[in-house]
Amino acid sequence: MTGRTIAIAVTPGAMHPWDLYELGVVASIFGTPQPDLADPWYELRICSVLPEVTESSIGHGAYLRAEYGVAELVSADTVFVPSVAYDCVAADREVPQELLDVLIEAKHRGARMVALCTGAFVLAAAGILDGRRIATHWEHAAILARRYPAVEIDGTALYVDDGDILTSAGMTAALDLSLHLVRRDFGAAVANRLARRLVVPPHRAGDQAQFVDLSVQARAEADLGPTLEWAAAHLDEPLTVELLAARAAMSPRTFHRRLRQSIGATPKQWLLTQRLARAQTLLESTDFGIDRISRLCGLGTAANLRRHFAAVVGVTPVEYRRTFEQREAPPAA
Incomplete structure (x- = not known):
């Protein structure tokens, strides 16, 4: 399958049991066909570089078995390097030269x-x-920086997209990065539908690389859900905290507190995220002008859309559209 082969490099030595979560994320997203989202999907290959290492211990009797070798890894379009054994980090055990x-x-x-x-x-x-x-787990950022001073390490980022090199922090950050890759390859609509299918955990604020999927929304508490769904369907209208609080039968102060506790964002932050997500979708799926898109997503003027879009997404709306304009429209939900 052209352009969609994914290889996971099996590294030698025992990993932490929780690393199985990261591998499970990659296998679930890239190894499970999604014909209703995009066909063809990805082709996942688990590859061993060292002939004597056809499986890697994950701990507690679990192993990652490789069915492919060097040829399949070298020819892959994307190569994943999962977390390595702890002694490669703390004890500075050398990585096999064959793998490098x-x-x-x-x-x-x-x-x-x-x-x-x-x-x-x-x-x-x-x-x-x-x-x-790059990004890595905050616990290991200082060690990595001392050992490899030529690398610029961001120990606070969930993930970093540096074009042909992408890196993530630990655990659930692998999910953020994987959905980001799907978004790069297939567009925001496909990534958003896949995120809902996977029942992703709440979107975490923080450093955001270009083209991060703003449409992957947090799950709000049940009594807030109807209000947020209504607001998402009326983004082209004036929306205030007072209006949303009234629809939720709460005081503005209570609504602000409950939303912050539920999804980790203030009402204004949530609204801006939804408006930019709507702008992303319209930029990808229509040929509407920037003025019309700014009105439809509730940001008023083209200048206002450009300012917020560049600050959060990292590029201008025009540059964003240019990146995704060649994509075919995704199938209907």
Whole structure:
């Protein structure tokens, strides 16, 4: 399948049991066909670089088994390097040179490289991260920085998209990054529908790379849900905290507090996120002008849309549209 092959590099040594979560995320998203979202989907390959390592211990009797080898990894469009054994981090155990050589070859052949959590130590050892901004788990950021000073490490980011190199922090950040990749490959509508299918946890605020999927929404408490659903359907209208609070039969102060507790955002932050998500969808799926889109998403003027869009998404609406304008419209929900 052209352009959609995903390889996971099996690393030697025992990983932490919770690393199984990250691998499960990758397998669920990229290894499960989604014909109603996009067909063809991805082709997932679990690859062993070292002939003697056909499976990697995850701990507590669990193993990751590789059915593919070096050839399939080198030829993949995207290569995932999962978290590595703890002694590769804390004790500075050397990464096998054979693994580094294969990853370097894959990068030279044009593969998109993705490191999950401490997988960044492997790409850094290969020199692939030199001069690049990356994310990793905050607990290991200082160690990585001391060991590889040529790497620019952001220990607070959930994930960093640096074009052909993408990195994430630990655990659920792998889900954020995986959905971001789907968004890059198939567009916001497909990523949003997949996120709902996976019943993703609340979207976490923080550093956001370009093209982050703003439409992946947090799940609000049951008594707030109807109000937020109504608001999402009326984004082109003037919406105030007072109006939303009245619809929820709450005082503005209570509504503000309950929403903050429920999804980690204030009403104004939530509204802005929904308006920008609507703008993303319209930029992808219509040829409407920027003035019309700004009105439909409730941001009023084109200048206001451009200002908020660039601040949050990282590019202008025109640049964003140019990135996704060649995509076919996704199937109806």
